[in-house]
Amino acid sequence: xxxxxxxxxxxxxxxxxxxxxxxxxxxxxxxxxxxxxxxxxxxxxxxxxxxxxxxxxxxxxxxxxxxxxxxxxxxxxxxxxxxxxxxxxxxxxxxxxxxxxxxxxxxxxxxxxxxxxxxxxxxxxxxxxxxxxxxxxxxxxxxxxxxxxxxxxxxxxxxxxxxxxxxxxxxxxxxxxxxxxxxxxxxxxxxxxxxxxxxxxxxxxxxxxxxxxxxxxxxxxxxxxxxxxxxxxxxxxxxxxx
Numbered sequence: 122x123x124x125x126x127x128x129x130x131x132x133x134x135x136x137x138x139x140x141x142x143x144x145x146x147x148x149x150x151x152x153x154x155x156x157x158x159x160x161x162x163x164x165x166x167x168x169x170x171x172x173x174x175x176x177x178x179x180x181x182x183x184x185x186x187x188x189x190x191x192x193x194x195x196x197x198x199x200x201x202x203x204x205x206x207x208x209x210x211x212x213x214x215x216x217x218x219x220x221x222x223x224x225x226x227x228x229x230x231x232x233x234x235x236x237x238x239x240x241x242x243x244x245x246x247x248x249x250x251x252x253x254x255x256x257x258x259x260x261x262x263x264x265x266x267x268x269x270x271x272x273x274x275x276x277x278x279x280x281x282x283x284x285x286x287x288x289x290x291x292x293x294x295x296x297x298x299x300x301x302x303x304x305x306x307x308x309x310x311x312x313x314x315x316x317x318x319x320x321x322x323x324x325x326x327x328x329x330x331x332x333x334x335x336x337x338x339x340x341x342x343x344x345x346x347x348x349x350x351x352x353x354x355x356x357x358x359x360x361x362x363x
Contacts (some may be wrong), residue, residue, distance in 0.1 A: 139274030169199035186248040186332065193264045193309050193316050195351050200256055200263070201315040203233040207249050217246035220260070224248065241265040242349070266351045276305040276344025276352030284340045284359045289363045291334050298327040298342045298355070305344030311354065312337050334362035 188208040194200050204214060215224040216233050220243045226233070247265050250256035279298035287295045292347030296310060310318045310327055320327050332338055 137340060153337050164312045179255055181209070181251075181255055183207065183211050183249050183251050183257050183315065185247050185257045187247065187259065187261055187329050189261075189316070191262040191264065191319060192245070192349060193319065193345060194237065194350070196237060196267045198265075199234055199236050199315075200234045202245065202247070204233075204249065209249075209255065210251055211248070211249045215248040215250070216284060220244040220246055223248075237263070237265040239265070247353055248324070264344075264349045266349050274298075275350055276302050276346060278353045279288050279342050279354035280306070280343070280355065282340070282342055282355050282357045284305070284338075284357050286359070287328060292332050293328055293330050294332050294338075295328045296328060296340050296341065296342065296357075299325065300344065302344055302352075304346055305352065306347040307345045309343050309345050309351070311339075311341040311343070311356070314341075319345070326333075332359075336361050 135155070146232075169351055183203060184207060186208065187202065187204055192200050192202075202216065207214075212229075212233070214228045216226050216228070216235075217223060218225045218235055218237075219241070224246075235349060239294075242264060243262075244260045247259045247261070248256060279300040279302075281297075281299045283297050285295045285297070287293050296309075304323055307322050308320050308324060308327075310320070311317055311331060312329060312332070317329060318327065329340065338359040338361075339356055340359060341354040343354040344352035344353075
């Protein structure tokens with residue numbers, strides 16, 4: 122937090138020679154009757170005052186944040202863990218990719234791309250910290266599909282996937298689709314190939330926020346079975362903002 126513009130600290134204190142000169146001048150003047158209660162001395166009146174001020178420019182506390190509350194993928198599919206929205210001045214990011222309590226890798230970058238080679242159901246633990254000792258931990262579920270759903274069937278891709286910009290700044294986009302597939306227990310949404318969220322099986326639309334549109338954006342929808350198997354994706358491309 123920046124210091125207040127009203128906070129002021131005197132540049133210098135009175136020098137010892139100045140105080141001595143003042144004392145000599147006082148002794149040279151004729152003595153006068155003094156009140157019974159002594160008055161503050163000139164030296165005391167000119168004493169240096171120090172105001173404490175907060176350190177400016179940086180937030181001391183840190184908070185770990187990810188853009189979604191869970192990740193879904195198939196074995197061998199890359200997941201993009203993006204902690205760019207974390208708060209505070211962060212010195213390092215520690216990633217426990219399988220939730221076993223041991224951090225597998227440490228980065229200075231807030232983004233980590235990882236591939237789970239085998240099926241996985243658990244959490245990814247992110248720890249952010251700064252040199253002052255502040256730290257914060259965030260646990261996020263990760264679901265890596267284990268294979269076809271009941272009867273060996275995966276959800277079929279949805280149809281008529283459309284994207285519509287719904288905010289003035291172009292960063293919020295409504296994605297809609299159609300499907301009558303009973304094997305889809307929920308729907309996943311991906312942005313530029315990376316899972317970005319999940320909605321209930323009855324949903325046929327979702328609004329995706331924080332879209333960066335300096336380039337074309339690929340928006341995809343896919344079904345997810347009750348046991349976590351992922352269906353094939355269908356999508357549409359949103360042109361870059363002009």
